[in-house]
Amino acid sequence: MAMDPFTWSHWYAIGRLEDVPEGGTRKTRLLGIDIVAHRSSGEVTVERVEDHAPLAVQERYGHVWTTFSDEPKPLYDMPEFDEDGRRLVTAGCVTVRCSGLRAVENFLDMAHFPFVHTGILGEEDHAEVEQYCVEMRADVNEVWATKCRFYQPKAAATAEGGQMTHYKYRVPHPFSTILYKTCPIREGAWDLVGLFIQPRDEDLCDVHSFVLVFDEENTDTGLLHFQQTIFLQDRMILENQVPALLPLDPRRELPTRADASSIAYRRWLKENGQSFGVLAEEAVG
Amino acid sequence: MKLYDYVLSGNCYKIRLLAAFLKLDYQTEPVDFYPGKQHKNEEFLTINPLGQLPVLRDGDLVIRDAQAILLYLANKYDSERSWWPANNALRVGEVAMWLSFADQITSTASAARLHDMLGYELDVDAARSGANTLFRVLEDHLTDREFDGDDWIAGDCPTIADIACFPYTALCGDGGISLQPFPAIQRWVRRFTALPGFVAMPGINCIK
């Protein structure tokens, strides 16, 4: 297994809070290691199946998080979770046969909207991706893509008719990504959609996702159906990318300007020494 | 008319397909099948004690089971009598046979999909192998149909048998089953997605 210190140092979501109810257990797998979560007297414990070694646990952002590291990097901050009036919908976990890194990269990509999310997030007549800004924020070691604009026929469960949607993307963790998009009903506010990916193995992941929005129109189930529709359209793509692991060598998969966020993400992974879920470099000679 | 619906359900998709082909007006009531298991809660069990989707409400009538709803809608709303060839005893027999076959596709190919996608605990090897056995039967049948110059499962036009067999066959890749060994099924899937009024669902792409 291609383990690396960067991968090892993070917290990982392993299920929604509701997935580990009082008295219940959840068996799962993280980074190639079988683990089990259990809740009693309100408190969640997680241990490694092999040797019952207890792991650190925290409950945050609607999910249970754990880590194998003794000195984990602090879980990234999302202050929006504390704002009044927002609704959180957690969409449950969906298993995908691919590197979790491929799922993050797909999430950062606007150019696929017209073809994979046809009639919802994009349409063929408006396929152009305008230039956007990409930055590596050294202070927090995060990748951001900002000033993203894309024409969308139905940008969210609330949206009626097409509009230019404004996006920001954030990668605070190799296996997490968050989208901030202009809220259609509250001036100046951003709605959040994000993925917390649990890499089961290098080429298999559980994708936990959430929506955190100001929305007075849709039911939670309506928001859930919208989110699941989008992600299950992506799943078919993710399972058919060859190879399943993410190549970091830019000669292997050819990017264009629209892929600026993907280029930055791959470079960031490389700089941080990511090897779990990455295609081993072949000798090019 | 109201359909209790889950976007990722192939069985609910059967109803959305027929409604689209027949241009029926209906509303959907989204059900949190996953992860909320709303179809097993008390409120939903009063609508369908089996705790399954889809359910259709038409006026005072509440009807459950995808194949039953297809039969109901085709009989009530298809004035051409083509989706359920009620006037032809032979066709009725054939279509009914494949409706029952479709339920077997659900219990195998759909089970593999629930396992691979949503983490359901079940014997996925048995599910995949069962699906492959069924797909071989469908492949041999569709091959013979092509020799007769026909494109569909029964008769010379699409019926609710095609609708019932389509979703979990077209979605089998979600459960780790390949259609590569079944070229006649692939051609039938392609013809089906080209039908006027066809609507897609997540996991089935149909850009033409």
Added chain:
Amino acid sequence: MAQGGALDRWVAIGLSSGIAPESASGITVGAYDLALWRGADGKARVWENRCPHRGMRLSYGFVRENRLSCIYHGWSYDGDGSCAAIPAHPGLTPPKTIKTQIFECVEQADMIWAAVKGTDDPEPAIPGDWTGCRSIAIDAPFDTVAGLFTQVDFQLTLPAGNGAAGPLTCELQTLGDGVYLIRPDDVRTCDALLCAVQPVATCKVMLHVSALLTGATGELGENLKLISNWAISLRRMAEAETSSAAA
């Protein structure tokens, strides 16, 4: 060797009638993952099943006129494999460096044949007005299926329809590794059958069957059904042999 699925020699990968104009399909030959597609011009093409952009399998793509487009981002490719358009950048002329990996592809005997570029294996040349019958998947090793042709007495198995009484005497000619020409003495079902075995995986092949029907009597569809049923009986034999070998 064919068993490994190497494409340095020509391998039949499907029936010509199996792939309609303006459609694409995925094909596996051993380690090769291929996209087979046909343009509106009728020409079949075989490419590596991978978009050079983000690795998506091109067999899920869509064909418009004579271009195959990737379903992921709509990058479209001309028949020679060069990228013709990138929808995210409508004003951009795609660089010539963006090209898919293409394979040789010919159609003979109503079958599609593929090989790596620059193969020194001579192109298949099987004259006659052949009709593709079916491609049938068999869960058996290549050698087991090939063995049926070289070992089994075909007099017992060839279809004897249209009033002809079986068993039919026939002549078997091996045209290549896994490629067989069978000529029965009674031509009322068919003058000849061409059978080509495509290795897929260790215990999986596709058997492609075409027929010469110039002397055949009876309905075309009924003759093809007879031949198809014969292919089903071969499948049964090969799989029975495989499971008894495993037991």
